[in-house]
Amino acid sequence: MPELPEVETVRRGLEPVLTGATIVRADIRRPDLRWPFPDGMAKQLEGNRVEQLRRRSKYLLADLSSGESLLVHLGMSGRILIYPGDRDRVAVGKFAHPHPALEKHDHVVLDLETGARIVFNDPRRFGAMDLLQTSAQDSHRLLVQLGPEPLGNDFHSAYLADRFDGKRAPVKAALLDQRNVAGLGNIYVCEALHRSGISPKRQAGHLSQSQIDRLVRDIRDVLDEAIAAGGSSLRDYRQTDGDLGYFQHRFRVYGREGAPCSTPDCQGAIARIVQSGRSSFFCPQCQR
DNA sequence: CTTGGGTCCTGTGCGC
C-alpha cells in the first residue's frame, strides 16, 4: 500500500476538492472490498458535506456534516483519482457526462455538487471503507490499537525504547507492527534502518539508546522527505491527479538488491532477505 | 502475552 507518505499525498490532493463540498451521489459498484461495505453506505454519504479530510496512520477520514466519518484504507493497490469535471459543459448540454468512462476496478464513485468526481480504484481489493461516529473514532476496531503517529509529538526515543524493551522480534517486524508506531510499511522501514545503520535482523530489545535516538530521527526524516517528494510511485500508486510521486528515485536500499551501498566509504552491496514473508533490503556491511 | 506463518485478490514482469 501506499504507506504514510503516499496516504498523506493523497490527502493533500483530495483536501481542496473535498473540503466543503457536498456529495450528491455515491455509486457503490460492488458489495465489498476486504470487508463488506456498511449497510446503506451510499445513502449515508449522499447529501452530506465533507467538513474535513484527515489522516490517521494509513487511513483517510472524511468527516461528514452528519457527524459520521468515512474511513478509507487503500490496502496494497488502492488509488483515489479526482476528475475535476466541467460544469459548464454539462450546463450547456454538450455532454451528458463530463467524466471519462469508468474503468475496471473502479469500485466507489463519489460525485460532488461542484461537478468533481472522486473515484476509488483497487485491483487487489485489500482496501477498506467504513463509516464511524466521528466522536468515537478512537474506539473503531481498525484504529483502536494503533500506536502514535511517527511525525507527531508522542513518537520519541523514550517512547520507542519503552516499546522495544524486552522484545525479541527483529526490529524490522517491530517497526512494521502498527501498535508500536502507526504508518510505516515495508519500504520506509527498510529505508529508515539503512539510514540508521541498523540491521533489520537485530532484535528490537537489543538496540542501544543512541541507536533508538538515531532511528526515531531517521524515521521522521525519511517520511518528511517522501511527503515533500509526493510519495513513491511503484506499480500501483499515483497521486490523485494521476501523476507519479518521485521519492522512489531516492531509495537507498528498497528494490536495489545487488547495487552498491550509497553510504559514504561503504564498499557493501545491497542484499535482500525474507523476514516474515516480506523482502528486507539492507547493506550487510554498514547495517549491524 | 509474543511471535511467525497463512491468507485474502489481481496484475506484472521475468525466464524459458
Next chain:
DNA sequence: TGCGCACAGGACCCAA
C-alpha cells in the same frame, strides 16, 4: 508470443 511462477506498498487471524 505464450505460459507458469514469483512477487508486490497491508494487516487480520490463528496456532504454537
